[in-house]
Amino acid sequence: MASIKKRHVLLFFATAVAAFLLSLLANSIISRKTESKFAYQPMVQLADNEPRNQVWGENFPRQYQSFLKTKDTTFQSYQGGSKMVDMLDKDPRLVILWAGYAFSKEYNAPRGHYYAVDDIRNILRTGAPTGPGTGPMPSTCWTCKSPDVPRLMNEIGIDEFYSGKWADKGSEVVNAIGCADCHNPETMSLRITRPALIEAFEAMGKDINESSHQEMRSLVCAQCHVEYYFNKDLPGKEGVPYLVFPWRDGMTVEAMEGYYDEINFSDWTHAVSKAPMLKAQHPGYEIYSTGIHAKRGVSCADCHMPYTSEGGQKFTDHHIQSPLNNVTNSCQVCHRQDKEDLVADVYTRQQKIGENMEKLEKVLVRLHLEAGKAWELGASEENMKEILQDIRHAQWRWDYAVASHGASFHSPVEVGRVVSSAMEVAEEGRLKLARLLATLGFNQELPYPDISTKAKAQQLMGIDRAALEKEKEEFKKNIIPKWLEEAKKREENMGMKKAVSMK
């Protein structure tokens, strides 16, 4: 045993101190790493298909708060905005054009996504169901209204979701269009949740997964802002009003018209002219695709959800709205002109298209009434066949051009072309009708009806608005509270998972 010297003692202590400090450092690193588990961590864990927007809002306050601004209905532009405008009131001709179809009961310009569920319940078109299995509309009408839809499709199956009446799912669909409709809850990347769009891409021979991120910023909108129809004769799904986009041959007005003619589809038979009509829903994506902005690679989100910043963070403004209410962040990102100038350009396009749109509507009104007169005078199916086809085509083209509200700005040249082609078909039809009426002994002008107000037009078409409204009130009083109560019970059991745990 060697004798212990002073320097050995010193060495011992020095080593001990070094070891102590090293351990301290290790401990500090570990504890700061643990902190980072909590710092900047999301509040809740989002289940796949979480339908409740406020739950997503816990993690994404900025996006959620801006989404809530879609409540705002004060902005009005020349042709649109977020204000709810009674379109039949504004343009009573529509009542005649859609006679025999629910759209002649009530039709309003759309407002924010926030109201999607409220508005579909309130609109007279959905009637007044008195319980499951009643009411005029199929369950398919819910498809674009709520993030509850992908949840439900996943639970009960897509075909089952499309089956049955609109009222059957009233208690299941309660959250307005929101987060889960477009986002993957895990990565927040965009995703497609509506099968119809995926199937439409397949029908065109494309794979939607090939899309770029920038294309996705439009395609999530194209899940709903498109032309569609309910196909009840799909092999293996007979009787189910299955949601289909008529894009097989392309998205132009002629391609879809040809497709509908080929499968012999019509939405309804017109009450006056008996023509097999088509209702264009809102081919927003299709028309935008033909415009200059689409050509330059501008997506829907670039203008309708432009970037904004708050607290030093740039994020996508989820107040989805007319860019005309936000010119600085939308148009002026690329266009250096004054706001007034830019807005004037938009309005000019809308006014110029609007001028011809009005003329076209008048011709269409005359067509329906003159065809009605011909039936009255004893025209035969054979006489009328070609005329009715002209009416169908002319009004389809008019509706395709007008139904998506933004079309005359999104693609003014294409819309102008479509309106002219509608005018041509309509005039052809009127010529044939004039000859037919003359052979039936009626060789004069059929007076244009007095449809200066919505009330007059609806009376002319035999729509008893008071009765419809009374039924609706009953439905709101008796059925909706039940739906809400059931939904509340269901959602109470959903719970919310805190994201951070010490595991």
Next chain:
Amino acid sequence: MSFLKRITPPDQWIVPVTLVCGLMAGLGFYVLRVSNAVSYLSDDPKACINCHVMTPEYITWDHSSHQSVTVCNDCHVPHNNVVNKYYFKAMDGLYHASIYTMRMEPQTITMREPSQHVVQNNCIRCHMDQVTDAKMSAWVENHEQNRTSRACWECHRETPHGRVKSLAAIGAFIEPLSVRQQQKEFVPDWIKQQLKSSK
């Protein structure tokens, strides 16, 4: 007596001394491992958020137009030669590590003098064409002095981190994957399966 001789323990001490040295070395490696030290040799911006106080800087950069063309090191370390790059990085890193370990980080992180020079030089390194213009130098008085007498960010104040980047200003750090790593699959599995089975 040579130095080596002086620190070599006598024969009967060799084993315990080696043990103690091994223990210390092991502990040292452990510290390197938990601190993820190897990552600091890379240019990966994720290395900078090993310490969560840098998260605001990371997020603000990730939302900026510089996100697709730069990483942290493109601006914040010198690029005149590789030795200088790593020397500067080491000095900066050790300073950061010390402050962070002592919990002395400020609410809002700002650059110190040496860093400012580095960043300014890096602005010029990429934006040479924007900041030099022979025509202007020829006929605008004081053009060169005006151009070189201040830092770029005296005017470009939002570039690239924005002006609000305190620790409290940033929300949850859940970012959509950057476009470079975007998912390539936009259709959820349940839809794919259902559409397949119904065909």
